[in-house]
Amino acid sequence: MxxxxxxxxxxxxxxxxxxxxxxxxxxxxxxxxxxxxxxxxxxxxxxxxxxxxxxxxxxxxxxxxxxxxxxxxxxxxxxxxxxxxxxxxxxxxxxxxxxxxxxxxxxxxxxxxxxxxxxxxxxxxxxxxxxLETVILSILNHDSAIAAAASRMASAAGGRPLIEMGARRTHELAAVAASRAAYVGGFTTTSDLAAGFRYGIPTVGTSAHAFTLVHDTERDAFRAQVDSLGRGTTLLVDTYDVAEAVRLAVEVAGPELGAVRIDSGDLLLVAHRVRQQLDELGATKARIIVTSDLDEYAIASLAAAPVDAYGVGTQLVTGSGHPTAxxxxxxxxxxxxxxxxxxxxxxxxxxxxxxxxxxxxxxxxxxxxxxxxxxxxxxxxxxxxxxxxxxxxxxxxxxxxxxxxxxxxxxxxxxxxxxxxxxxxxxxxxxxxxxxxxxxxx
Incomplete structure (x- = not known):
């Protein structure tokens, strides 16, 4: 082994x-x-x-x-x-x-x-x-706590995909175990490549605000990402002004834009506004992904929002308030x-x-x-x-x-x-x- x-x-x-x-x-x-x-x-x-x-x-x-x-x-x-x-x-x-x-x-x-x-x-x-007492309890207590939180979040999501994004919020080895447990509980993908490598969990990723900030303009950042990753990529639209970013995202990627990610603000309100704007710009199939310290309660509160997927980090890998079983x-x-x-x-x-x-x-x-x-x-x-x-x-x-x-x-x-x-x-x-x-x- x-x-x-x-x-x-x-x-x-x-x-x-x-x-x-x-x-x-x-x-x-x-x-x-x-x-x-x-x-x-x-x-x-x-x-x-x-x-x-x-x-x-x-x-x-x-x-x-x-x-x-x-x-x-x-x-x-x-x-x-x-x-x-x-x-x-x-x-x-x-x-x-x-x-x-x-x-x-x-x-x-x-x-x-x-x-x-x-x-x-x-x-x-x-x-x-x-x-064997300690090693068995160490594994089961941690993984079961994460899986229970993930299961509650999956129920709250009502079939919408969940992305595990908690690697930076916990110990590097615990992050791999947490990703595995989250997948058991109903999450669909992870951002953690080690978890993907060890357990075959599908991995996904978008971009961080740093990628936008390193470029001279938001348009330059979007252009660089689309040129490299294609029109189906996910563009982060809340670095500066969300409405202007969405306009630029569709202008750069065209109506084939894959998705936008919102990481701050009143997610319920912003998601509705972004959905309306995307539709008006012709990007009717572009998805909306929301992140920003979500837990099962926040996910449930967004049930009526035009959200297509959720990214969850801190609350997941800490068991959403209950880090042990x-x-x-x-x-x-x-x-x-x-x-x-x-x-x-x-x-x-x-x-x-x-x-x-x-x-x-x-x-x-x-x-x-x-x-x-x-x-x-x-x-x-x-x-x-x-x-x-x-x-x-x-x-x-x-x-x-x-x-x-x-x-x-x-x-x-x-x-x-x-x-x-x-x-x-x-x-x-x-x-x-x-x-x-x-x-x-x-």
Whole structure:
């Protein structure tokens, strides 16, 4: 596996250090105590959705699979741990041959989730499973938060294309992951070439105000762009005077002008004026693209405007106010002993402040009403009721350490659109509210 495929710098040999110090010290103590080999079941879930959100979106699963596959302790990593005296030599020897050999089940990427949903289940020895906690949560929390924001924006856009433009508003590696998650959530293109290269997401671009300002006149800038990129290009028209820029844009490119971009001002008012002007000048097919700190609420407010596409940056890559999905990774069952045949027993954290969990390996199913619309997320630890057998959500992702469920990103994106369409209509409301369907435990 090439680390570049994971969005890593080329000098990072593996994902093994994308973890917390205490994962390794717990491992050392468990190895000494004889509990490291106990068969264990960990689950990823969230106790609540971000305030006001109606559903969550599972995103990052494909990146998790890559990270697990590439989670190994090569000589450079072991040397760092030895130099820092993080763990002792017996533990370093154990880590040198580490490969995850267990099983992982989870919601397919693009699926939606609700409070308590067992989004991912990791099974194996305590030692091999506990090491994966941080990297799994890091990926799922980030990507799911971005995908949820993207999904809300896609709903608000009502079928109009969305361009992901947030690379300059976040860490350069997070930008690539954010672009991928946005595509899952319903965005159609990205401005980030690294995301296009790594994940095959279609890339687009226009021009910045600097391109206009570097030329002696706005006409010169438009002429240079059209001469280079053709009449179908997108011209930025709000550097000086919008009406004059639109007139120049059509004069330079002709009625075949591809599009204009508006990046400031009262977008609703300006879009109407620009549309009228373009039509009067004969550029009836020229599109209008709007940018400027958009979020799902701003996009919804432009539903009646003659806008053809939206470019979104800051609010998208920060999860539109919710930059994490608040998922946790908890031990829910473990064997009574290190004997491979020892039975599993449920375990759960019991504490104050609402940070409790429910023990036992869980299944999850979505119950539908008579019209095929989701009406409840049903979770249990005992036998699956016959009427829910066809609605089970978890699929096997890793079997015996081998990834068995990689999917093209377009398949994931289409799944999310299909699943979202199967939720109650209130799921797409932007007003604050509770989860659109309840979580029931049986």
């Amino acid at each position: 090439n680390t570049a495929d994971l969005g890593l710098p080329v000098d990072v040999p593996s994902t093994a250090l994308f973890t917390d110090h205490y994962e390794l010290t717990m491992l050392q103590a468990a190895l000494k105590a004889g509990s490291a080999d106990r068969r264990s079941v960990f689950e990823v879930f969230t106790r609540r959705l971000p305030e006001g959100r109606r559903y969550g979106v599972v995103a990052g699963t494909g990146r998790v699979l890559d990270a697990v596959e590439n989670f190994r302790f090569d000589p450079g990593v072991l040397g760092f741990l030895r130099e820092r005296d993080v763990v002792d030599e017996p533990t370093l020897e154990w880590l040198a041959s580490y490969r995850f050999d267990g099983d992982i089940w989870g919601y397919p990427e693009g699926e939606v989730y609700f409070p308590g949903s067992p989004i991912l289940r990791v099974e194996g020895s305590f030692a091999e499973c506990v090491l 608040s998922m946790v990774y908890k031990l829910v069952a473990r064997a009574e002993s290190a004997d491979p045949k020892a039975p599993l027993v449920p375990v759960a954290k019991k504490s104050l402040g609402g940070k409790t969990s429910i023990g036992g390996r869980k299944w999850a199913a979505r119950r539908l009403d008579g019209s095929g619309t989701a009406e409840a997320e049903v979770i249990g630890t005992e036998a699956v009721p016959a009427e829910l057998g066809d609605g089970l959500l978890q699929v096997r992702l890793v079997e015996g350490g081998r990834v068995v469920a990689r999917e093209p990103l377009d398949v994931v994106r289409e799944r999310h659109a299909r699943v979202r369409a199967g939720l109650p209509l209130s799921a797409t409301q932007l007003s604050r509210g509770e989860a659109v369907i309840p979580t029931e435990y049986v």
